[in-house]
Amino acid sequence: MRALTWQGTEHVSVEEVSDPVIQEPTDAVIRVTSAAICGSDLHLYDLLGPFLAKGDVLGHETMGVVEEVGAGVTRVRVGDRVVIPFVIACGACFMCxxxxHTQCETTQQREHGTGAALYGYTELYGEVPGGQAERMRVPLADFNATVIGTDLPDLRYLFLSDILPTAWQGVAYADLPDDGVLGVLGLGPVGQFAARIGKHLGHRVVAVDPVPERRALAERWGVETFDLDGDVVERLRSATDGRGPDGVVDAVGMEAHGQGGIGLAQKAVGLLPDPLAQKAMTTAGIDRLTGMHTAFDAVRRGGTVSLSGVYVGTADPTPFMTLFDKQVTIRMGQCNVQRWRDELLPLVEDESDPLGTMDLVTHEAGLDRAPELYRTFRDKEDGCIKVVLHP
Structure with a gap:
């Protein structure tokens, strides 16, 4: 089959690879109909090469049709249309x-001291082949494959795989009071959905992003937006009676704008031989922290900062004096996708599409264009906000 594979830093290509097969009785194999490029895929593209092997199949936002099931699969059937959460979990252990679910004790990667296995996401998370491919194996299919209807288009459902529950969890973790104001840093796909979810739940939403197209899209959904020019923290405070938002979702993560020296250091580490680079990243790695520190400064005293953007640094400086003095609560972590799907599925299937699943994608293409669109998405060119591939 054809699949998008990692070949080196900033180098991905579509190659012929072996078809997935049933390896365990609880497996299923799906024919992929849609697979999105996620912002966290760009971390693999740019930075996390030391934990990848040439030929690894990427992608963790996937849906399709079941083609084969193992002898132990009882709920999912051949022919079912399914969305696949990016987290591989058992549903029955202490953590699940x-x-x-991201801490599932059945798929937890104890060798690396990390959480549950993820699709297409490095040896740190199981090196499970991803879904930017014509087919994909789904472990523990009865719990992980979300069976959906056949009447609505893929774009109504696809984002249940990752970015929609990630945004939902981000807003839930922000712990807003009923009359609270939500701040959102970054209006990429997760930030767009977080802002819309905040509005859907009845909150005022103020958001920051340097890209005009992203601000314009958010404004269509009633979000108040700000550019990065000037003193962003002061502007957020001024918009909220001088206090700052009650909760702030950082939807940017480790590749925030600014701190260019850290970006150069990250790239330099990526050029080291893999064993040295892995050691550097897991003992002394640092992130660009502009987004996180802006969230800490902007949130009101006694408020909550919710980190949805990915951070991987092990030596990141943290302003504990500010956090302690302001009595800030911090919630964070990979999304427990399966926890939120029952709440989100009715919204996705609502005729009015209240979260705008059909108003996010800017680029759709076949698998062959994936390498080009990785660059377009990374560089924020051509008004690119979200890319969906149709293998």
Whole structure:
């Protein structure tokens, strides 16, 4: 089959690879109909090469049709249309029963000291082949494959795989009071959905992004937006009676604008031989922290900062004096996708499309254009906000 593979830093290509097969009785194999490029895929494209092997199949936002099931699969059937959460979890262990599917004790990657296995996301998370491909194996299919209807288009459902529950969890973790103001830093796909979810839940939403097209899209959904020019923290405070938002979702993460020296250091580490680069990243790695520190400064005293953007630094400086003095609460983590799907599925299937699943994608293409569109998405060119591939 054809699949998008990692070949080196800033180098991905579509190659012929082996078809997936049933490896365990609880597996299924799906024919992929849609697969999105996620912002966290760009971390693999740019930075996390030391934890990838040439030929790894990328992608973790996937949906399709079941073609084959193992002998132990009882709920999912051949022919079912399914969305696949990016987290591979069992649904029955101590952590899963508490809604912490990213910490699943069945698929947890103990060798690396990391959480549950993820599709297409480095040896740190199981090196499971991803879904930017014609087919994909789905472990523990009865719990992980979300069976959906056949009447609505893929774009109504696809984002249940990652960015929609990630945004939902981000807003939930922001712990807003009923009359609270939500701040959103970054209006990429997760930030767009976080802002819309805030509005859907009845909150005022103020958001920051340097890209005009992204601000314009958010404004269509009633979001108040600000550019990065000037003193962003002061502007957010001025818009909220001098206090700052009650909760702030950082939807940017480790590749925030600014701190160019850290970006150069990250790239330099990526050029080291893999064993040295891995050691550097897991013991002394640092992120660009502009987004996080802006969130800490902007949130009101006694408020909550919710980190949805990915951070991987192990030596990141943290302004504990400010956090302690302001009595800030911090919530964070990979999204526990399966925890939120029952709440989100009715909204996705609502005829009015209240979260705008059909108003996000700017680029759709076949798999062959994936390498080009990785660059377009990374560089924020051609008004690119979200890319969906149709293998």
């Amino acid at each position: 029963k508490r809604g912490l």
